[in-house]
Amino acid sequence: MITIGQLAGYVGVSIKTIRVYHDKGLLPEPDRDASGYRRYGANDAIDLIKIRTLAEAGVPLSRIRDLRSATDEEFQQALREIDDELTARIRGLRTTQGRLRELAAGHLALLPAEVGGHLEQLAHWGFTPRWVDLQRDLWILVFATHPDHAITLFHDQAETLADPALRQIFLDYDQAHDLDADDPRIDELARRITRATRERYGPGEPPELDTASEIPALIQGTVNASSPAWQRLDTLIRAQLDA
Template identity: 30%
Template sequence: MMTIGELAKLAGTTVRSVRYYHSNGLLEEPQRQPNGYRTYRAVDLARLSRIRRLRDLGIPVAKIAELLDGDAHDTRSALDALDKELATKAEQIAVQRAHIESLRRNADPELPDAFSEVLAQYVVAGAPTAWIDNERELLILALTVSGGDPEVCDSLLSAHRRVLAEPNREQAIELITRMYALADAPADADTIAALAIQFCDFTESVLPEQAAPEDASPTRLVAVLREHQADRRTVTQERFSKAVAAEFAARQSRL
């Protein structure tokens, strides 16, 4: 005979757990003795030990009742199912840990390594911080809206790598710097027009797929990126954007 405290200690669990198993019907609750205490027998200890081992394996309480009253085949089947479930969870955890490790190494936790490396190259090349911050937001938006579509990712990476390749890099950084300088001070029409022509020349040479007037019916991705850009332009930058669109349209009409 043993008290509930002694039973719990021998089974390696707690009095609270024993009472919980009583409430769930896993462990029969003995009648109180004349002295007011409940006493437990060896058979109760054996059953409680089985309950604790099954719980330690992660088997739900509802399933434990079936196993305790079933045969050895039921137990093996339940353990096989549990093993398969744990194997799946282990694979998921391995993927999550690999992602966490990637984030630790990555200079920008919100972007995949390849995009983070591209932005790092712009930093080294001397691109304006404001432009890099804006480009980072554009990349995050593009990946979010596209759902990380591999085709979109490849297209974005290809464009940036061509811009950063020699001999394009120096001209690209100069253009970016001059375009972003428009945010700080007004510019006359001739300055804006000249910069728009240089921008269009560079785009036709390095990014020909982008050298066209804006599509009147853009994809959802393009529409979101345009909206993002429009929200951040100053008055002078908006004038530059319109000058670029007009220059591309004029070139298209001459074809």
Template identity: 35%
Template sequence: MHRSFTPPRQVKIGDAAAFAGTTPRAIRHYHEIGLMPEPERGADGRRRYGYDDMIRLLWIRKMADVGISLDDMRAAYDEAGSIEETLDRLDEALAAQEAVIQRQRAAARRLREAGSPLGLLSAVVTDRFRDLPPGAVRQSDLDALLVTERLFGSLGAVVQASSVIVLATHPELRAAEDRLDAAEAALDDTVDPDDPRVEELAEQRCAHMKAVEQAIEAAGLDEVEEKLYELDEAAPKEDEGQMTALEGIGKMPSDFSPARTRCMELAAERYGRSLSGDD
């Protein structure tokens, strides 16, 4: 005896989700935001979905696969917006996603070529260390570049990179840097900011900064900085909504004592005066 198969007139939410390739939770969300009307319920109080409901659910899934947002789908069904407006927004969103993917792929290439963590810095910073042997840049220098890049952008890190390169290629300057770092670290919370040692170390730090700057100029690294600045000025600017350097400094914790902070301030003041010819 031949038995014919008769499709159900209505199905439960689990069957509807399985057929459409989605989840019951997603369908409930469509109901909550008004994207799908509430279907009638059976005697057991559960939702039942008919042919028209399934057609709408399938179109929702197709639009989601294309990348159309739920809000745009709802507007399309409510006739509150044209499909052209929706497609324009979709095109902009996809272009933004494509740009993100391109940046991520470029970062992955830098990581492969430069290694981690150097390759995690901006390309313009990473490229400055291309000619240095592996391991020439200390982790502490990379940490400092990371903070500088966050506070002052990639060009700020580009300038600092010149100092890092000089320290990596001039053993005598690296040794002087290490001595000063150790002496400044000794300015702990027991040292008064007005202690004479603070003034002496600030003077030494200023002289060291001048020596590093001379080495930068002798190596022509300052010319590289100028070229990079020119390229940056010619490049289109994007507002990424980043915080200002002052805001960032106020949010970045520091374990420096008042005496060490004062030493840094004095050294910066003296170095600034020397650059302006007032010292």
């Protein structure tokens, strides 16, 4: 029989941890002997090793407590499930580790190559660095949160900008950033954008993200926050499309 300090040293946990396990009902607390000490046996050490192993695997203490009353078959099934969860976590950590190493080497690719090429083309077409940086940040957000839909949205925008007339509308949108919100040119630009949208998509809707997602609102809010003129332009376009 050994003391709590000896048990803690043998198993590799602190005395405080053992007392927490007592309080949580994970490890039965033995009675005190004639000298006033609590003495632990081999079974206590084995139980503590099991608890420590499960806790280190990330299993919540409440689940570990429930497993104390599980049958051998239930316990083995729980271990298999925990092993699967660990495998998934390890896979995720390895992916994260790979990204960190790419970041350290300066090779982290946040966007597909075709998107990077498109962003470079924007500058050649005359878009401001502000617009290019904004587009880059927004595409990073879209590809990170909606990888299954992002490429469709990107191709739609790329096709739109390939049309010189439509590209000019986007260039005018870019330049409108510094206009006063009440400038009449904002009203005219809103009408042009509404007309071009209806001509391109007809009665249908432009491709968009999941309507349950908060990302579209976040994206538009980010755009609007950078310019009162852009904010009013967005309000006018929405009103005209809904009319």
